[in-house]
Amino acid sequence: MNKPHKLTFPLLAFSSALLLAGTALAADDKKPEAAPAPAAPVLQTAPVAAPPVAFTVPDPVAVVNGAPISKATFEQYAQQLRNRAKTDTPEASKALVDQLVMEELLVQEANKEKLADDPQIKQQLEIVKRSLLASTVVRRMLSENAPSEDAIKKEYETATAAMKGKEYKAAHILVDSEDKAKEVIAELKKGGDFAELAKTKSSDSSAANGGDLGWFTPSMMVPPFAQAVAKMEKGKFSEEPVQTPFGWHVILLEDTRDATPPSLDELKPQIQQMLQSKMIN
Template sequence: MSKHFKIFTLALATAFAPMLAGAEEQTANSSTVVATVNGTQITLGHMAAARSGLPEQYLQLPDDVLYNAILDQLVNQTILADRFEGEVPGPVQRRLENERRSLVASTVIEEIVEEKLTEAVLKAAYDEKYASAAPDKEFKAAHILVETEEEAKALVTELEGGADFTELAKERSTGPSGPNGGDLGWFGKGMMVPPFEEAVAKLDDGAISGPVQTQFGWHVIKLSETRLANKPSFEEVKAELESELFNTVIEDEVARLKKLGTIELSAEGDIDPAILKEDILLTE
Protein backbone atom coordinates (compact mmCIF):
# COMPACT_ATOMS: atom_id res chain seq x y z
CA MET A 1 0.00 0.00 0.00
CA SER A 2 1.40 3.42 -0.97
CA LYS A 3 1.95 6.24 1.46
CA HIS A 4 -0.84 8.19 -0.24
CA PHE A 5 -3.40 5.47 0.37
CA LYS A 6 -2.25 5.08 3.97
CA ILE A 7 -3.07 8.75 4.48
CA PHE A 8 -6.41 8.24 2.75
CA THR A 9 -7.17 5.25 4.97
CA LEU A 10 -6.40 7.39 8.01
CA ALA A 11 -8.91 9.90 6.67
CA LEU A 12 -11.56 7.20 6.34
CA ALA A 13 -11.16 6.35 10.00
CA THR A 14 -12.41 9.82 10.92
CA ALA A 15 -14.84 10.18 8.05
CA PHE A 16 -17.89 10.49 10.23
CA ALA A 17 -16.59 13.60 11.98
CA PRO A 18 -18.94 16.61 11.59
CA MET A 19 -18.55 18.47 8.29
CA LEU A 20 -16.99 21.91 8.54
CA ALA A 21 -19.34 24.80 7.91
CA GLY A 22 -18.74 26.40 4.51
CA ALA A 23 -20.50 28.46 1.93
CA GLU A 24 -24.16 27.69 1.39
CA GLU A 25 -24.81 24.88 -1.05
CA GLN A 26 -26.57 27.13 -3.56
CA THR A 27 -23.46 29.30 -4.06
CA ALA A 28 -20.77 26.63 -3.67
CA ASN A 29 -18.21 26.44 -6.49
CA SER A 30 -14.60 25.40 -7.05
CA SER A 31 -13.35 28.45 -5.14
CA THR A 32 -15.48 27.78 -2.05
CA VAL A 33 -13.19 27.44 0.95
CA VAL A 34 -13.94 24.40 3.10
CA ALA A 35 -10.98 24.63 5.48
CA THR A 36 -8.03 26.87 6.29
CA VAL A 37 -4.93 25.17 7.71
CA ASN A 38 -2.17 27.43 9.05
CA GLY A 39 -3.30 30.07 6.58
CA THR A 40 -3.52 27.68 3.60
CA GLN A 41 -6.98 27.47 2.05
CA ILE A 42 -8.52 24.19 0.94
CA THR A 43 -11.35 24.61 -1.56
CA LEU A 44 -14.06 22.47 -3.10
CA GLY A 45 -11.94 22.53 -6.26
CA HIS A 46 -9.06 20.88 -4.38
CA MET A 47 -11.45 18.26 -3.05
CA ALA A 48 -12.94 17.53 -6.48
CA ALA A 49 -9.45 17.15 -7.95
CA ALA A 50 -8.54 14.70 -5.16
CA ARG A 51 -11.74 12.73 -5.74
CA SER A 52 -11.09 12.44 -9.48
CA GLY A 53 -7.85 10.59 -8.81
CA LEU A 54 -9.29 7.97 -6.46
CA PRO A 55 -9.68 4.28 -7.38
CA GLU A 56 -13.19 3.15 -8.26
CA GLN A 57 -13.78 1.32 -4.97
CA TYR A 58 -13.53 4.56 -3.01
CA LEU A 59 -16.09 6.24 -5.26
CA GLN A 60 -18.70 3.69 -4.14
CA LEU A 61 -18.71 5.17 -0.62
CA PRO A 62 -21.67 7.31 0.50
CA ASP A 63 -21.24 10.97 -0.46
CA ASP A 64 -20.95 12.22 3.10
CA VAL A 65 -18.36 9.59 4.03
CA LEU A 66 -16.25 10.33 0.97
CA TYR A 67 -16.55 14.09 1.46
CA ASN A 68 -15.26 13.93 5.02
CA ALA A 69 -12.55 11.42 4.11
CA ILE A 70 -11.19 13.63 1.33
CA LEU A 71 -11.36 16.72 3.51
CA ASP A 72 -9.49 14.96 6.31
CA GLN A 73 -6.92 13.72 3.80
CA LEU A 74 -6.25 17.22 2.49
CA VAL A 75 -6.08 18.68 6.01
CA ASN A 76 -3.64 15.96 7.07
CA GLN A 77 -1.48 16.47 3.96
CA THR A 78 -1.39 20.23 4.56
CA ILE A 79 -0.39 19.79 8.20
CA LEU A 80 2.37 17.38 7.20
CA ALA A 81 3.56 19.60 4.34
CA ASP A 82 3.76 22.59 6.71
CA ARG A 83 6.14 20.61 8.91
CA PHE A 84 8.65 20.47 6.06
CA GLU A 85 11.50 22.97 6.13
CA GLY A 86 14.12 23.85 3.54
CA GLU A 87 14.19 23.29 -0.21
CA VAL A 88 12.00 20.65 -1.82
CA PRO A 89 14.15 17.54 -2.43
CA GLY A 90 15.20 16.91 -6.03
CA PRO A 91 13.18 13.67 -6.50
CA VAL A 92 10.01 15.39 -5.25
CA GLN A 93 10.63 18.44 -7.42
CA ARG A 94 11.09 16.29 -10.51
CA ARG A 95 7.84 14.43 -9.83
CA LEU A 96 6.06 17.76 -9.41
CA GLU A 97 7.50 18.98 -12.72
CA ASN A 98 6.45 15.77 -14.51
CA GLU A 99 2.95 15.96 -13.02
CA ARG A 100 2.55 19.59 -14.05
CA ARG A 101 3.85 18.83 -17.55
CA SER A 102 1.43 15.93 -17.91
CA LEU A 103 -1.60 17.89 -16.69
CA VAL A 104 -0.88 20.91 -18.85
CA ALA A 105 -0.28 18.69 -21.90
CA SER A 106 -3.62 16.96 -21.26
CA THR A 107 -5.32 20.34 -21.16
CA VAL A 108 -3.73 21.29 -24.48
CA ILE A 109 -4.86 17.99 -26.01
CA GLU A 110 -8.43 18.78 -24.97
CA GLU A 111 -8.11 22.21 -26.63
CA ILE A 112 -6.75 20.66 -29.83
CA VAL A 113 -9.59 18.13 -29.97
CA GLU A 114 -12.18 20.85 -29.42
CA GLU A 115 -10.62 22.96 -32.16
CA LYS A 116 -9.88 20.26 -34.73
CA LEU A 117 -12.58 17.63 -34.24
CA THR A 118 -15.56 19.83 -34.94
CA GLU A 119 -18.95 18.56 -36.02
CA ALA A 120 -18.17 19.68 -39.58
CA VAL A 121 -14.89 17.74 -39.64
CA LEU A 122 -16.57 14.61 -38.28
CA LYS A 123 -19.41 14.84 -40.81
CA ALA A 124 -16.89 15.23 -43.63
CA ALA A 125 -15.11 12.11 -42.39
CA TYR A 126 -18.47 10.33 -42.21
CA ASP A 127 -19.30 11.25 -45.81
CA GLU A 128 -15.87 10.13 -47.01
CA LYS A 129 -16.09 6.81 -45.22
CA TYR A 130 -19.74 5.88 -45.77
CA ALA A 131 -21.44 8.02 -48.43
CA SER A 132 -19.81 6.52 -51.52
CA ALA A 133 -18.64 3.23 -50.02
CA ALA A 134 -20.28 0.07 -51.28
CA PRO A 135 -22.38 -1.48 -48.48
CA ASP A 136 -21.00 -4.62 -46.88
CA LYS A 137 -22.91 -7.87 -46.95
CA GLU A 138 -24.56 -9.36 -43.89
CA PHE A 139 -25.27 -13.05 -43.49
CA LYS A 140 -27.86 -15.10 -41.64
CA ALA A 141 -26.44 -18.53 -40.99
CA ALA A 142 -26.43 -21.56 -38.74
CA HIS A 143 -23.70 -24.08 -38.02
CA ILE A 144 -23.00 -27.44 -36.45
CA LEU A 145 -19.75 -27.58 -34.48
CA VAL A 146 -17.97 -30.90 -33.88
CA GLU A 147 -14.49 -31.91 -32.76
CA THR A 148 -13.15 -33.82 -35.79
CA GLU A 149 -13.17 -33.57 -39.56
CA GLU A 150 -14.56 -37.12 -39.77
CA GLU A 151 -17.61 -36.09 -37.74
CA ALA A 152 -18.09 -33.04 -39.96
CA LYS A 153 -17.89 -35.17 -43.12
CA ALA A 154 -20.44 -37.56 -41.70
CA LEU A 155 -22.81 -34.66 -41.02
CA VAL A 156 -22.44 -33.44 -44.61
CA THR A 157 -23.32 -36.91 -45.86
CA GLU A 158 -26.42 -37.04 -43.66
CA LEU A 159 -27.53 -33.58 -44.79
CA GLU A 160 -27.06 -34.52 -48.44
CA GLY A 161 -29.27 -37.52 -47.71
CA GLY A 162 -32.08 -35.25 -46.51
CA ALA A 163 -31.43 -34.94 -42.75
CA ASP A 164 -32.80 -31.84 -41.06
CA PHE A 165 -30.03 -29.30 -40.31
CA THR A 166 -31.74 -27.82 -37.25
CA GLU A 167 -32.33 -31.21 -35.63
CA LEU A 168 -28.76 -32.37 -36.31
CA ALA A 169 -27.45 -29.17 -34.72
CA LYS A 170 -29.55 -29.74 -31.61
CA GLU A 171 -28.38 -33.34 -31.35
CA ARG A 172 -24.72 -33.12 -32.31
CA SER A 173 -23.35 -29.57 -32.13
CA THR A 174 -20.93 -28.87 -29.28
CA GLY A 175 -21.24 -25.11 -29.69
CA PRO A 176 -23.41 -22.84 -27.50
CA SER A 177 -25.81 -22.29 -30.40
CA GLY A 178 -26.54 -26.03 -30.65
CA PRO A 179 -29.70 -26.03 -28.51
CA ASN A 180 -31.03 -23.28 -30.77
CA GLY A 181 -30.51 -25.34 -33.89
CA GLY A 182 -27.12 -23.77 -34.56
CA ASP A 183 -28.68 -20.41 -35.41
CA LEU A 184 -26.13 -17.55 -35.39
CA GLY A 185 -28.50 -14.80 -36.45
CA TRP A 186 -27.28 -11.96 -38.65
CA PHE A 187 -23.60 -11.04 -38.69
CA GLY A 188 -21.35 -8.87 -40.81
CA LYS A 189 -17.74 -8.52 -41.79
CA GLY A 190 -15.26 -9.03 -38.98
CA MET A 191 -17.73 -10.61 -36.57
CA MET A 192 -16.63 -14.19 -37.19
CA VAL A 193 -13.16 -15.75 -37.31
CA PRO A 194 -11.64 -15.48 -40.82
CA PRO A 195 -11.95 -19.13 -41.99
CA PHE A 196 -15.63 -19.18 -40.99
CA GLU A 197 -16.32 -15.80 -42.59
CA GLU A 198 -14.54 -16.77 -45.81
CA ALA A 199 -16.53 -20.03 -46.09
CA VAL A 200 -19.84 -18.23 -45.55
CA ALA A 201 -19.00 -15.59 -48.18
CA LYS A 202 -18.58 -18.33 -50.81
CA LEU A 203 -21.99 -19.91 -50.19
CA ASP A 204 -25.21 -19.19 -52.05
CA ASP A 205 -28.37 -18.63 -50.03
CA GLY A 206 -29.69 -21.99 -48.82
CA ALA A 207 -26.38 -23.81 -49.45
CA ILE A 208 -24.49 -25.98 -46.96
CA SER A 209 -20.70 -25.94 -46.72
CA GLY A 210 -18.22 -28.76 -46.50
CA PRO A 211 -16.19 -29.13 -43.29
CA VAL A 212 -14.62 -25.83 -42.21
CA GLN A 213 -11.87 -25.79 -39.58
CA THR A 214 -11.35 -22.98 -37.06
CA GLN A 215 -9.68 -22.83 -33.66
CA PHE A 216 -13.00 -23.95 -32.15
CA GLY A 217 -13.24 -27.20 -34.10
CA TRP A 218 -14.92 -28.28 -37.34
CA HIS A 219 -18.04 -26.56 -38.66
CA VAL A 220 -20.74 -27.43 -41.14
CA ILE A 221 -22.43 -24.17 -42.13
CA LYS A 222 -25.80 -23.41 -43.66
CA LEU A 223 -26.32 -19.95 -45.18
CA SER A 224 -29.97 -18.99 -44.94
CA GLU A 225 -29.99 -15.48 -46.33
CA THR A 226 -27.76 -12.60 -47.48
CA ARG A 227 -28.50 -8.88 -47.43
CA LEU A 228 -26.74 -5.55 -47.83
CA ALA A 229 -25.96 -3.83 -44.55
CA ASN A 230 -27.65 -0.51 -43.87
CA LYS A 231 -25.38 2.51 -43.77
CA PRO A 232 -24.98 3.56 -40.12
CA SER A 233 -26.25 6.99 -39.12
CA PHE A 234 -23.79 9.76 -38.25
CA GLU A 235 -24.74 9.60 -34.57
CA GLU A 236 -24.15 5.86 -34.47
CA VAL A 237 -20.54 6.16 -35.62
CA LYS A 238 -19.66 9.63 -34.34
CA ALA A 239 -17.69 8.29 -31.36
CA GLU A 240 -15.91 5.82 -33.64
CA LEU A 241 -14.91 8.62 -36.03
CA GLU A 242 -13.65 10.75 -33.13
CA SER A 243 -11.52 7.85 -31.97
CA GLU A 244 -10.14 7.24 -35.46
CA LEU A 245 -9.24 10.91 -35.99
CA PHE A 246 -7.97 11.61 -32.46
CA ASN A 247 -4.42 10.30 -32.92
CA THR A 248 -4.10 11.94 -36.33
CA VAL A 249 -4.97 15.45 -35.16
CA ILE A 250 -2.76 15.19 -32.06
CA GLU A 251 0.20 13.77 -33.98
CA ASP A 252 -0.16 16.45 -36.67
CA GLU A 253 -0.19 19.21 -34.06
CA VAL A 254 2.81 17.74 -32.23
CA ALA A 255 4.69 17.57 -35.52
CA ARG A 256 3.80 21.21 -36.27
CA LEU A 257 4.93 22.38 -32.84
CA LYS A 258 8.18 20.44 -33.12
CA LYS A 259 8.98 22.28 -36.35
CA LEU A 260 8.33 25.62 -34.67
CA GLY A 261 10.18 24.72 -31.47
CA THR A 262 13.78 23.99 -30.60
CA ILE A 263 14.63 20.45 -29.54
CA GLU A 264 18.16 19.36 -28.67
CA LEU A 265 18.78 15.70 -27.86
CA SER A 266 21.88 14.03 -26.50
CA ALA A 267 23.85 12.23 -29.18
CA GLU A 268 22.82 8.60 -29.56
CA GLY A 269 25.16 6.40 -27.60
CA ASP A 270 26.16 9.08 -25.08
CA ILE A 271 23.88 7.57 -22.45
CA ASP A 272 23.31 3.89 -21.72
CA PRO A 273 19.51 3.37 -21.73
CA ALA A 274 19.85 0.82 -18.92
CA ILE A 275 20.76 3.62 -16.51
CA LEU A 276 17.05 4.34 -16.00
CA LYS A 277 16.91 1.15 -13.91
CA GLU A 278 19.27 2.66 -11.32
CA ASP A 279 17.46 3.47 -8.09
CA ILE A 280 19.90 6.26 -7.33
CA LEU A 281 18.24 8.38 -10.03
CA LEU A 282 15.09 8.41 -7.89
CA THR A 283 16.82 9.42 -4.69
CA GLU A 284 19.69 11.79 -5.45
Protein backbone atom coordinates (compact mmCIF):
# COMPACT_ATOMS: atom_id res chain seq x y z
CA MET A 1 0.00 0.00 0.00
CA ASN A 2 1.48 3.37 -1.04
CA LYS A 3 2.16 5.80 1.75
CA PRO A 4 0.22 9.05 1.12
CA HIS A 5 2.33 12.12 0.29
CA LYS A 6 1.77 15.26 2.33
CA LEU A 7 2.73 18.79 1.36
CA THR A 8 4.36 20.10 4.54
CA PHE A 9 5.93 23.56 4.78
CA PRO A 10 9.54 22.28 4.52
CA LEU A 11 8.53 20.15 1.55
CA LEU A 12 6.80 23.14 -0.05
CA ALA A 13 9.90 25.28 0.41
CA PHE A 14 12.10 22.57 -1.03
CA SER A 15 9.84 21.91 -4.00
CA SER A 16 9.58 25.62 -4.79
CA ALA A 17 13.35 25.96 -4.76
CA LEU A 18 13.64 22.87 -6.94
CA LEU A 19 11.18 24.18 -9.50
CA LEU A 20 12.70 27.66 -9.60
CA ALA A 21 16.17 26.25 -10.05
CA GLY A 22 15.07 24.06 -12.95
CA THR A 23 15.73 20.95 -10.84
CA ALA A 24 19.03 19.40 -9.92
CA LEU A 25 19.50 18.36 -13.54
CA ALA A 26 21.63 21.39 -14.30
CA ALA A 27 24.01 20.43 -11.53
CA ASP A 28 24.47 17.05 -13.17
CA ASP A 29 25.97 18.85 -16.16
CA LYS A 30 29.01 19.92 -14.14
CA LYS A 31 32.05 17.70 -14.26
CA PRO A 32 33.73 16.73 -10.97
CA GLU A 33 37.09 18.29 -10.27
CA ALA A 34 40.01 16.14 -11.34
CA ALA A 35 42.00 14.46 -8.57
CA PRO A 36 45.57 15.77 -8.07
CA ALA A 37 48.23 13.89 -10.02
CA PRO A 38 50.48 11.53 -8.00
CA ALA A 39 54.01 12.72 -7.23
CA ALA A 40 55.56 9.71 -8.98
CA PRO A 41 54.31 7.01 -11.35
CA VAL A 42 52.48 4.17 -9.65
CA LEU A 43 53.28 0.79 -11.16
CA GLN A 44 49.96 -0.88 -10.71
CA THR A 45 46.83 -1.34 -12.75
CA ALA A 46 44.14 1.21 -11.98
CA PRO A 47 40.80 -0.31 -11.01
CA VAL A 48 38.20 -0.23 -13.75
CA ALA A 49 35.13 1.76 -12.75
CA ALA A 50 31.90 -0.17 -12.77
CA PRO A 51 29.47 0.93 -15.48
CA PRO A 52 26.60 3.11 -14.22
CA VAL A 53 23.42 1.29 -13.40
CA ALA A 54 20.83 2.13 -16.02
CA PHE A 55 17.66 3.82 -14.84
CA THR A 56 14.62 1.98 -16.12
CA VAL A 57 11.67 4.31 -16.45
CA PRO A 58 8.55 2.54 -15.17
CA ASP A 59 5.02 3.43 -16.16
CA PRO A 60 3.80 5.18 -14.14
CA VAL A 61 7.04 6.69 -12.86
CA ALA A 62 5.38 7.54 -9.53
CA VAL A 63 2.01 7.60 -7.80
CA VAL A 64 1.30 10.64 -5.65
CA ASN A 65 -1.66 10.26 -3.30
CA GLY A 66 -3.30 7.93 -5.80
CA ALA A 67 -2.55 10.12 -8.83
CA PRO A 68 -0.18 8.43 -11.32
CA ILE A 69 2.56 10.33 -13.15
CA SER A 70 2.85 8.65 -16.53
CA LYS A 71 5.99 7.69 -18.37
CA ALA A 72 4.80 9.89 -21.24
CA THR A 73 4.77 12.90 -18.91
CA PHE A 74 8.29 12.06 -17.74
CA GLU A 75 9.55 11.78 -21.32
CA GLN A 76 7.93 15.05 -22.33
CA TYR A 77 9.62 16.90 -19.47
CA ALA A 78 12.93 15.18 -20.24
CA GLN A 79 12.73 16.33 -23.86
CA GLN A 80 12.11 19.94 -22.81
CA LEU A 81 15.10 19.87 -20.47
CA ARG A 82 17.45 18.03 -22.80
CA ASN A 83 18.83 21.17 -24.39
CA ARG A 84 19.65 22.69 -21.00
CA ALA A 85 21.04 19.78 -19.01
CA LYS A 86 21.90 16.12 -19.18
CA THR A 87 18.86 13.93 -18.68
CA ASP A 88 20.26 10.63 -19.87
CA THR A 89 21.96 9.60 -16.62
CA PRO A 90 20.37 7.65 -13.75
CA GLU A 91 20.96 10.54 -11.35
CA ALA A 92 19.34 13.07 -13.68
CA SER A 93 16.37 10.80 -14.37
CA LYS A 94 15.77 10.25 -10.66
CA ALA A 95 16.06 14.00 -10.05
CA LEU A 96 13.42 14.60 -12.72
CA VAL A 97 11.09 12.07 -11.07
CA ASP A 98 11.57 13.92 -7.78
CA GLN A 99 10.67 17.17 -9.50
CA LEU A 100 7.51 15.68 -10.99
CA VAL A 101 6.46 14.36 -7.58
CA MET A 102 6.99 17.79 -6.03
CA GLU A 103 5.10 19.43 -8.86
CA GLU A 104 2.19 16.99 -8.51
CA LEU A 105 1.98 17.76 -4.78
CA LEU A 106 1.78 21.46 -5.56
CA VAL A 107 -0.90 20.88 -8.19
CA GLN A 108 -2.94 18.79 -5.75
CA GLU A 109 -2.67 21.56 -3.17
CA ALA A 110 -3.77 24.10 -5.79
CA ASN A 111 -6.77 21.93 -6.66
CA LYS A 112 -7.76 21.72 -2.98
CA GLU A 113 -7.78 25.50 -2.85
CA LYS A 114 -9.69 25.66 -6.18
CA LEU A 115 -7.10 28.00 -7.63
CA ALA A 116 -8.10 26.96 -11.15
CA ASP A 117 -11.37 28.85 -10.61
CA ASP A 118 -9.56 32.11 -9.86
CA PRO A 119 -10.25 34.64 -12.68
CA GLN A 120 -6.61 35.74 -12.83
CA ILE A 121 -5.42 32.14 -13.08
CA LYS A 122 -7.95 31.48 -15.86
CA GLN A 123 -6.71 34.53 -17.73
CA GLN A 124 -3.08 33.44 -17.43
CA LEU A 125 -3.95 29.92 -18.59
CA GLU A 126 -5.75 31.35 -21.62
CA ILE A 127 -2.68 33.43 -22.50
CA VAL A 128 -0.43 30.37 -22.24
CA LYS A 129 -2.88 28.36 -24.34
CA ARG A 130 -3.03 30.98 -27.09
CA SER A 131 0.76 31.32 -27.15
CA LEU A 132 1.23 27.55 -27.33
CA LEU A 133 -1.28 27.17 -30.16
CA ALA A 134 0.27 30.02 -32.14
CA SER A 135 3.84 28.75 -31.72
CA THR A 136 2.74 25.24 -32.71
CA VAL A 137 1.20 26.52 -35.94
CA VAL A 138 4.37 28.50 -36.71
CA ARG A 139 6.60 25.47 -36.14
CA ARG A 140 4.46 23.35 -38.45
CA MET A 141 4.44 26.01 -41.14
CA LEU A 142 8.22 26.32 -40.99
CA SER A 143 8.83 22.58 -41.06
CA GLU A 144 6.41 22.06 -43.96
CA ASN A 145 7.60 25.07 -45.98
CA ALA A 146 11.36 25.16 -45.57
CA PRO A 147 13.05 27.46 -48.13
CA SER A 148 14.46 25.61 -51.12
CA GLU A 149 18.17 25.66 -51.92
CA ASP A 150 17.40 27.63 -55.09
CA ALA A 151 15.51 30.28 -53.11
CA ILE A 152 18.37 30.57 -50.61
CA LYS A 153 20.96 30.87 -53.38
CA LYS A 154 18.92 33.52 -55.21
CA GLU A 155 18.53 35.57 -52.04
CA TYR A 156 22.26 35.21 -51.35
CA GLU A 157 23.16 36.52 -54.80
CA THR A 158 20.82 39.49 -54.36
CA ALA A 159 22.15 40.29 -50.90
CA THR A 160 25.82 40.06 -51.85
CA ALA A 161 25.58 41.93 -55.15
CA ALA A 162 25.96 45.25 -53.33
CA MET A 163 28.94 43.90 -51.36
CA LYS A 164 31.08 43.38 -54.45
CA GLY A 165 33.45 46.00 -55.84
CA LYS A 166 35.95 48.11 -53.93
CA GLU A 167 36.40 48.71 -50.23
CA TYR A 168 38.18 51.81 -48.97
CA LYS A 169 40.11 52.62 -45.82
CA ALA A 170 40.11 56.33 -45.12
CA ALA A 171 40.31 59.02 -42.48
CA HIS A 172 38.69 62.45 -42.53
CA ILE A 173 38.58 65.81 -40.83
CA LEU A 174 35.10 67.32 -40.51
CA VAL A 175 34.63 71.08 -40.05
CA ASP A 176 31.64 73.40 -40.33
CA SER A 177 32.80 75.70 -43.14
CA GLU A 178 34.63 75.57 -46.45
CA ASP A 179 37.18 78.14 -45.25
CA LYS A 180 38.14 75.97 -42.26
CA ALA A 181 38.51 72.96 -44.55
CA LYS A 182 40.83 74.96 -46.84
CA GLU A 183 42.92 75.97 -43.82
CA VAL A 184 43.33 72.30 -42.92
CA ILE A 185 44.37 71.48 -46.49
CA ALA A 186 46.93 74.30 -46.39
CA GLU A 187 48.45 72.89 -43.19
CA LEU A 188 48.61 69.42 -44.74
CA LYS A 189 50.43 70.80 -47.77
CA LYS A 190 53.01 72.29 -45.39
CA GLY A 191 53.65 68.81 -43.98
CA GLY A 192 51.10 68.75 -41.16
CA ASP A 193 50.23 65.37 -39.65
CA PHE A 194 46.73 64.31 -40.70
CA ALA A 195 45.94 62.37 -37.51
CA GLU A 196 47.05 65.22 -35.24
CA LEU A 197 45.05 67.77 -37.22
CA ALA A 198 41.99 65.50 -37.00
CA LYS A 199 42.35 65.31 -33.22
CA THR A 200 42.50 69.09 -32.81
CA LYS A 201 40.23 70.35 -35.59
CA SER A 202 37.66 67.66 -36.54
CA SER A 203 34.17 67.84 -35.03
CA ASP A 204 33.43 64.19 -35.86
CA SER A 205 33.44 61.43 -33.24
CA SER A 206 36.34 59.83 -35.14
CA ALA A 207 38.60 62.73 -34.15
CA ALA A 208 39.95 60.89 -31.10
CA ASN A 209 41.21 58.15 -33.45
CA GLY A 210 42.87 60.57 -35.84
CA GLY A 211 39.79 60.68 -38.07
CA ASP A 212 40.03 56.95 -38.85
CA LEU A 213 36.90 55.55 -40.52
CA GLY A 214 38.16 52.00 -41.01
CA TRP A 215 37.14 49.94 -44.03
CA PHE A 216 33.89 50.75 -45.83
CA THR A 217 32.06 50.29 -49.12
CA PRO A 218 30.68 53.25 -51.10
CA SER A 219 27.12 52.29 -50.17
CA MET A 220 27.94 52.88 -46.50
CA MET A 221 28.72 56.57 -47.08
CA VAL A 222 26.68 59.52 -48.32
CA PRO A 223 27.07 59.90 -52.12
CA PRO A 224 29.29 63.03 -52.21
CA PHE A 225 31.77 61.45 -49.80
CA ALA A 226 31.76 58.07 -51.60
CA GLN A 227 32.19 59.72 -55.01
CA ALA A 228 35.13 61.80 -53.81
CA VAL A 229 36.89 58.78 -52.28
CA ALA A 230 36.43 56.73 -55.47
CA LYS A 231 38.36 59.37 -57.46
CA MET A 232 41.25 59.66 -55.02
CA GLU A 233 44.73 58.15 -55.23
CA LYS A 234 45.85 55.89 -52.40
CA GLY A 235 48.00 57.71 -49.85
CA LYS A 236 46.77 61.16 -50.91
CA PHE A 237 44.44 63.65 -49.21
CA SER A 238 41.70 65.62 -50.94
CA GLU A 239 43.04 68.98 -52.15
CA GLU A 240 39.53 70.41 -52.36
CA PRO A 241 36.97 70.34 -49.52
CA VAL A 242 34.17 67.79 -49.91
CA GLN A 243 30.72 69.00 -48.88
CA THR A 244 28.07 66.65 -47.46
CA PRO A 245 24.98 67.21 -45.28
CA PHE A 246 27.29 66.80 -42.26
CA GLY A 247 29.65 69.64 -43.16
CA TRP A 248 32.95 70.00 -44.99
CA HIS A 249 35.43 67.12 -45.18
CA VAL A 250 39.12 66.76 -45.83
CA ILE A 251 39.71 63.10 -46.71
CA LEU A 252 42.82 60.91 -46.58
CA LEU A 253 42.59 57.70 -48.61
CA GLU A 254 44.83 55.17 -46.86
CA ASP A 255 44.16 51.94 -48.77
CA THR A 256 41.82 50.05 -51.12
CA ARG A 257 40.98 46.40 -51.66
CA ASP A 258 38.51 44.20 -53.51
CA ALA A 259 35.43 43.56 -51.42
CA THR A 260 34.86 39.91 -50.50
CA PRO A 261 31.28 39.08 -49.47
CA PRO A 262 30.65 36.33 -46.91
CA SER A 263 30.25 32.83 -48.31
CA LEU A 264 26.88 31.17 -48.85
CA ASP A 265 27.53 28.83 -45.92
CA GLU A 266 28.18 31.80 -43.63
CA LEU A 267 24.98 33.61 -44.58
CA LYS A 268 22.74 30.58 -45.08
CA PRO A 269 21.26 30.49 -41.53
CA GLN A 270 20.40 34.20 -41.68
CA ILE A 271 18.88 33.87 -45.15
CA GLN A 272 16.78 30.87 -44.08
CA GLN A 273 15.49 32.79 -41.08
CA MET A 274 14.70 35.85 -43.20
CA LEU A 275 12.82 33.84 -45.84
CA GLN A 276 10.84 31.99 -43.18
CA SER A 277 10.02 35.27 -41.47
CA LYS A 278 8.74 36.68 -44.77
CA MET A 279 6.55 33.60 -45.23
CA ILE A 280 5.01 33.96 -41.76
CA ASN A 281 4.40 37.68 -42.10
